[in-house]
Amino acid sequence: MSILIDKNTNVLVLAITGRAGVLQTKTMIEYGTKVVAGVTPGKGGLTAEGIPVYDFVVEAVRDYQINSAISFVPPRFAKDSCFEVIDNGIEFLVITAEGIPDHDAVDIISYAKLKGTRILGPGSAGIIAPGKSKLGAHPSRVFLEGHVGIVSKSGALSYEVGKTLTNAGIGQSTVVSIGGGPFWGLTQKEVIKLYQEDEETKEIILLGEIGGRMEEKAAEFISCYVDKPIISLVVGKSAPKGKSLGHAGAIIEGTKGTVQSKIEALSKAGSYIANTPKEIVQIIKQIREK
Amino acid sequence: MKLYEFQGKRIFKENGIPIQKGNLLTSVEQINKVPPPAVLKAQILSGGRGKAGGIRIWDGSLEISELICDMFTKKIKGEAVAAVLVLEKVEIIREIYLSITFECEKATPVLIVSSEGGVGIEEIAKKDPEKILTILLDPFIGPTEYQIRYIAKAIIYRNYQELKNIIDALYKIFKNYDATLVEVNPLVVTPKGMIALDSKIDLDEKSYYRHKQLYDSLLKEQRALQGIKKDFKKFELDTISYIPLSGTIGLISDGAGTGMLTLDLIKDAGGEAANFCEMGGITNPEVIYKAMEMVLAKPGIESLLIVLIGGFNRMDEMAAGIIKYRKENDIKIPMFVRMCGTFEEVGKRMMNKAGIPTYDDLLEAVNEAVAVI
Numbered sequence: 001m002s003i004l005i006d007k008n009t010n011v012l013v014l015a016i017t018g019r020a021g022v023l024q025t026k027t028m029i030e031y032g033t034k035v036v037a038g039v040t041p042g043k044g045g046l047t048a049e050g051i052p053v054y055d056f057v058v059e060a061v062r063d064y065q066i067n068s069a070i071s072f073v074p075p076r077f078a079k080d081s082c083f084e085v086i087d088n089g090i091e092f093l094v095i096t097a098e099g100i101p102d103h104d105a106v107d108i109i110s111y112a113k114l115k116g117t118r119i120l121g122p123g124s125a126g127i128i129a130p131g132k133s134k135l136g137a138h139p140s141r142v143f144l145e146g147h148v149g150i151v152s153k154s155g156a157l158s159y160e161v162g163k164t165l166t167n168a169g170i171g172q173s174t175v176v177s178i179g180g181g182p183f184w185g186l187t188q189k190e191v192i193k194l195y196q197e198d199e200e201t202k203e204i205i206l207l208g209e210i211g212g213r214m215e216e217k218a219a220e221f222i223s224c225y226v227d228k229p230i231i232s233l234v235v236g237k238s239a240p241k242g243k244s245l246g247h248a249g250a251i252i253e254g255t256k257g258t259v260q261s262k263i264e265a266l267s268k269a270g271s272y273i274a275n276t277p278k279e280i281v282q283i284i285k286q287i288r289e290k
Numbered sequence: 291m292k293l294y295e296f297q298g299k300r301i302f303k304e305n306g307i308p309i310q311k312g313n314l315l316t317s318v319e320q321i322n323k324v325p326p327p328a329v330l331k332a333q334i335l336s337g338g339r340g341k342a343g344g345i346r347i348w349d350g351s352l353e354i355s356e357l358i359c360d361m362f363t364k365k366i367k368g369e370a371v372a373a374v375l376v377l378e379k380v381e382i383i384r385e386i387y388l389s390i391t392f393e394c395e396k397a398t399p400v401l402i403v404s405s406e407g408g409v410g411i412e413e414i415a416k417k418d419p420e421k422i423l424t425i426l427l428d429p430f431i432g433p434t435e436y437q438i439r440y441i442a443k444a445i446i447y448r449n450y451q452e453l454k455n456i457i458d459a460l461y462k463i464f465k466n467y468d469a470t471l472v473e474v475n476p477l478v479v480t481p482k483g484m485i486a487l488d489s490k491i492d493l494d495e496k497s498y499y500r501h502k503q504l505y506d507s508l509l510k511e512q513r514a515l516q517g518i519k520k521d522f523k524k525f526e527l528d529t530i531s532y533i534p535l536s537g538t539i540g541l542i543s544d545g546a547g548t549g550m551l552t553l554d555l556i557k558d559a560g561g562e563a564a565n566f567c568e569m570g571g572i573t574n575p576e577v578i579y580k581a582m583e584m585v586l587a588k589p590g591i592e593s594l595l596i597v598l599i600g601g602f603n604r605m606d607e608m609a610a611g612i613i614k615y616r617k618e619n620d621i622k623i624p625m626f627v628r629m630c631g632t633f634e635e636v637g638k639r640m641m642n643k644a645g646i647p648t649y650d651d652l653l654e655a656v657n658e659a660v661a662v663i
Contacts, residue, residue, distance in 0.1 A: 020602060027632070076499055096602075098529070098570060101497035102392060102470050103429070109397040110429050125601050137601035139631035154547020159599045159631065160652065180546055183397040209550055212394060235550035238557040239566070245553075246531045246546025246568030249394070276555065278653065 002129030002174040003194040013038040014071040016048045021072040025049045033133045036064040057088045070094040070135040079104040086117045094135045095121035105183045119185025125155020125177040146171015149195035152207035164277035173201040181249025188218040196226050203229045210236035211250040215262040223269035229287050230271040234262045291493045294333045298489030305459045308485045312377035318359050326350030331375040336367040340409045372515035385476035390464045399427040405445040407476035432461045468497035529570025537562025540585040540594040544603045552597050561660035564591050575611030582615045595659040596627045605637025613644045628655040
């Protein structure tokens with residue numbers, strides 16, 4: 001099994017008729033994702049890439065069994081649209097928008113927790129279970145079905161590592177991008193917990209970056225609850241202090257949030273530490289040879 | 291957007307938080323006759339101005355104009371003084387720290403309070419963290435009565451209603467103005483009750499669209515005080531994040547994570563990046579054109595490295611932007627483009643036709659960009 005999604009995941013696409021929505025719906029369907037319906041207010045009754053479009057989520061869930069959704073809704077409309085998904089009891093929601101106002105992001109995550117919807121993002125590049133399904137814009141050829149679980153803040157970095165693994169013939173069970181922060185629905189720790197419980201996942205890759213304390217929190221969890229091999233790559237060691245590097249959460253303040261502090265914590269928790277994607281491949285090969 | 295103290299205090303006053311009486315001076319000439327003693331506070335955006343000489347007490351022994359003139363002429367924490375607040379001196383019984391911000395890891399608002407406020411709050415946070423109380427708030431409920439009673443007990447303050455009014459007003463500002471930080475340090479206890487002696491407010495620029503009038507007027511006011519004469523430009527929210535660095539290799543990436551990885555790989559290969567420039571994951575030909583413009587504008591760049599691994603981001607569009615830039619501008623330095631991801635065949639074909647080689651392997655592109663220097 002993969003985590004969070006599999007080949008039976010029925011997907012609702014929000015803002016399906018927008019520029020990103022149309023293109024990504026197409027690539028998701030081509031990959032084999034079961035996209036069953038879409039929502040764009042005011043566009044109900046149309047179809048997009050052959051998928052029926054509804055005005056409201058409640059209308060889509062009336063006609064289809066839907067357990068997951070991916071949102072391409074622009075930041076300023078994101079909150080209301082996410083509330084609608086959450087109110088309709090959809091279990092899993094991927095939010096791709098970057099630049100959602102902080103108060104809205106916090107409201108979305110809090111409301112989702114209250115009602116039991118799992119949120120991936122905001123600012124998530126999505127999730128892919130190679131060979132099964134994907135919710136997101138992943139360049140699918142860089143991924144291969146297999147047994148390594150990846151959790152990454154950055155989408156592009158997860159592609160980079162996926163590509164390096166795939167080129168080396170090492171497949172992935174699931175690849176999850178949680179977003180660049182500063183607020184997160186699913187965290188590294190929660191995704192690692194899912195990988196630990198997933199039978200198909202043999203090794204776990206943690207792709208972290210400077211800023212915050214999420215990697216340290218993940219390390220605490222790893223040292224207590226994870227017995228699968230973990231390989232960590234934390235980027236940003238040559239980043240200047242006090243500046244956000246592309247991700248709002250990627251900022252070193254004082255001595256907090258440095259690569260060194262994260263690597264120390266992860267290493268102490270028993271994680272292998274890699275400095276480049278290629279080193280991850282070497283480490284996995286060594287682990288598997290044992 | 292950070293606000294000046296006087297801007298924040300104006301918002302405090304409008305929302306019923308007591309502040310001192312005083313005047314804002316934008317130049318020395320504006321001094322009114324005030325009786326000593328008075329507190330003079332330099333208006334700058336950086337924190338820690340008290341320790342840097344930005345707050346002076348006027349006791350009447352010197353001419354007040356001398357002190358104010360001195361403040362306007364010198365830089366405090368590297369910042370020109372935009373204005374000076376002249377405030378009545380109040381009798382302080384004790385100082386409290388109070389703020390509302392976000393607890394990022396838990397994605398929830400948090401109220402932070404300490405019975406020992408003032409300039410030493412950072413020290414207290416380091417030495418006696420137990421003296422600082424952090425209370426997580428529900429974003430849909432805000433501070434509850436029991437939480438405020440708990441705070442009143444912790445800071446040993448008897449007037450519950452007065453404290454509640456201040457906390458409720460602070461939360462209202464936090465929520466209604468889309469603030470990411472509302473801080474009062476110190477909130478002082480005087481014989482006449484509590485007064486906010488300082489204010490620190492950060493507004494979330496991502497929410498600009500719902501506060502256009504307010505944010506524009508605050509920014510306009512700031513620009514006027516800073517002497518920025520050119521046309522007042524509104525917030526420019528684009529997805530490019532650009533940070534200048536000290537090296538010679540120009541770097542553009544289409545993701546923050548790969549951008550940071552590349553920064554590290556450049557260093558490992560013995561090079562030094564001239565900048566960090568990340569376009570965001572969803573982009574188009576105009577964005578990469580602009581990114582190239584920004585990066586190449588910096589003098590001393592000896593090679594340009596563009597790292598693309600597109601998901602949302604389409605390689606045909608990236609190729610179009612790069613080719614257009616090269617056609618319209620004279621690029622004298624070598625350029626290394628790693629291109630893969632969505633529509634990479636089309637992108638690579640376009641690049642090939644234009645005579646720009648592309649790389650598939652990140653490390654190879656990095657090594658060549660470093661080796662050429």
